[in-house]
Amino acid sequence: MQRKQAWYGRDWGLQARMAVTMLLLTALYLIFSLFLFSTTHLGYLLIVIPLAGLFFQYMYSDKLVLSSSGAHIINEQQAPELFGIVQRLAQQADLPMPRIAVIDTPMPNAFATGRNPKRAVVAVTSGLISQLPPAELEAVLAHEMTHIRNRDMLVMTMAGSFAAVAAWILQMSFWFGMGDSRDRRDGGGNFAIFLLVTLAVQLISHMLVLALSRYREYSADRGGAILTGSPEQLQSALLRISGTMQRIPTQDLRQAQPLSALFFAAPKREVVGELFSDHPSVQNRIARLQELERSLARV
Amino acid sequence: MSFLDALLGRSKPVKPTLDRLFGLSTAALTLETEFDLKSTGSAALCFRPVSSGEFAQLQRDIGQLLEASAKDSPLDWSSNTDSFGYQWTVLRAAEYENLVATVHMVSRELQDSGFGGQLLAAVFQFRSLQGQNVYWMYNYKRGTYYPFVPTGNQARDNALELRLSSVMGRELEVESDLGMWYPLWGIPLK
Numbered sequence A: 001m002q003r004k005q006a007w008y009g010r011d012w013g014l015q016a017r018m019a020v021t022m023l024l025l026t027a028l029y030l031i032f033s034l035f036l037f038s039t040t041h042l043g044y045l046l047i048v049i050p051l052a053g054l055f056f057q058y059m060y061s062d063k064l065v066l067s068s069s070g071a072h073i074i075n076e077q078q079a080p081e082l083f084g085i086v087q088r089l090a091q092q093a094d095l096p097m098p099r100i101a102v103i104d105t106p107m108p109n110a111f112a113t114g115r116n117p118k119r120a121v122v123a124v125t126s127g128l129i130s131q132l133p134p135a136e137l138e139a140v141l142a143h144e145m146t147h148i149r150n151r152d153m154l155v156m157t158m159a160g161s162f163a164a165v166a167a168w169i170l171q172m173s174f175w176f177g178m179g180d181s182r183d184r185r186d187g188g189g190n191f192a193i194f195l196l197v198t199l200a201v202q203l204i205s206h207m208l209v210l211a212l213s214r215y216r217e218y219s220a221d222r223g224g225a226i227l228t229g230s231p232e233q234l235q236s237a238l239l240r241i242s243g244t245m246q247r248i249p250t251q252d253l254r255q256a257q258p259l260s261a262l263f264f265a266a267p268k269r270e271v272v273g274e275l276f277s278d279h280p281s282v283q284n285r286i287a288r289l290q291e292l293e294r295s296l297a298r299v
Numbered sequence B: 001m002s003f004l005d006a007l008l009g010r011s012k013p014v015k016p017t018l019d020r021l022f023g024l025s026t027a028a029l030t031l032e033t034e035f036d037l038k039s040t041g042s043a044a045l046c047f048r049p050v051s052s053g054e055f056a057q058l059q060r061d062i063g064q065l066l067e068a069s070a071k072d073s074p075l076d077w078s079s080n081t082d083s084f085g086y087q088w089t090v091l092r093a094a095e096y097e098n099l100v101a102t103v104h105m106v107s108r109e110l111q112d113s114g115f116g117g118q119l120l121a122a123v124f125q126f127r128s129l130q131g132q133n134v135y136w137m138y139n140y141k142r143g144t145y146y147p148f149v150p151t152g153n154q155a156r157d158n159a160l161e162l163r164l165s166s167v168m169g170r171e172l173e174v175e176s177d178l179g180m181w182y183p184l185w186g187i188p189l190k
Helices: A012-039 A043-068 A080-092 A126-131 A134-149 A152-176 A181-228 A231-245 A250-262 A282-298 B003-007 B019-035 B053-072 B096-112 B158-168
Strands: A071-074 A099-103 A110-113 A121-125 B038-047 B075-081 B087-093 B119-127 B133-139 B144-148
Touching: A012 A152, A012 A181, A012 B003, A043 A071, A043 A110, A043 A121, A043 A152, A071 A121, A080 A099, A080 A134, A080 A181, A080 B119, A099 A126, A110 A134, A110 A152, A121 A126, A121 A134, A126 A134, A134 A152, A134 A181, A134 A231, A152 A181, A152 B003, A181 A231, A181 A282, A231 A282, B019 B038, B019 B096, B019 B119, B019 B133, B019 B144, B019 B158, B038 B096, B053 B075, B053 B096, B075 B096, B087 B096, B096 B119, B144 B158
Parallel strands: A099 A121
Antiparallel strands: A071 A099, A110 A121, B038 B087, B038 B119, B075 B087, B119 B133, B133 B144
């Protein structure tokens, strides 16, 4: 009996871009550490302290995120349908059942957090539950389950550490002045170079992290659509959510902004465009999903 | 899932394990002698349909396959969709071996057409002397079985399930992670 290929192919382009972005980040980080070790004698300290901070962020960010978003964990009796949908998705994705949290806001959105699949939490807003039909709700939840499966929380914390280290050093240099005071005249020029390099590293790594975040979103869209087998439901959910979001007052959106990296859809549309956003535009996400749908028709 | 897969965010649906499905055909005897559990002759496959013409064609093919095998030995089958949008292929056969083989055949057909990732679970129904339904659930993703004894509204008899799993663990690939003993409420088997 001939064995057919699975209906979804592989998105080599997306994986290549993700790999290149991560390679660039690693290279940048290595060059930066070399630079640090050669220009200051504080190299170790400069890396250890922010990394320790990141470790704590990694360990506790799920609790922080949940409490700062006002999400409360619910049990099965409170939302049996929601639990039913998530439970089947978890089984389908071979994941342990995540905890489920609800945020009381009419703005439809969802996010996943937790440092590993066993501690994962999927949070949805009450607006998402009330405004989306079950099939679209499932599509959004499948997207979040794919985030958990891809360990995006871990990957993005790791990637973010590059930018965070540079930012921390930049801050420290402004506070204390990095150059040694024993040789002010010579040290002054070095200090300026040092600041410039750190600033450049921070900027570039920030852009790379944003790019990586967008790629992870595409990845989660794709994985979610494959999990449910219906890319069109996710497209429809994206359109519905983005349509609603444009009607929501700005104050609410600004409140949600710090959390946006974890959210299903970016709450605010950036004027500068996608380059400075951690979420791809809805049009681009839909275009990708349609590509996947075409591969479905070609099987 | 490998480290690289996580790094590149390319988690794929887990390929189903099909061969262990046959494990249940011998286990049925033990279930009857040890627990007085008899097969009702009913089983079902639960899978997530894909919205494509190809998949619709596949379902017609499966229908024809089932009709063909019904000619050789008595077999009833029906298909329905539940409230979650999952599809159930319900099978009923006089011969237990035939029932297991048919579940395997349908799963194999889905797998060979490239839709193996859509398979959620296979369910085999047993009944105690008191008329209590006991299900053996097959998890395709892990190739493991676990018992499911629903006792009314979203409640299950965990004690019996644990007893079943410890005894059957000797001859059946029983799921060791209790967190993976996912229930399926409202199984469409009579």
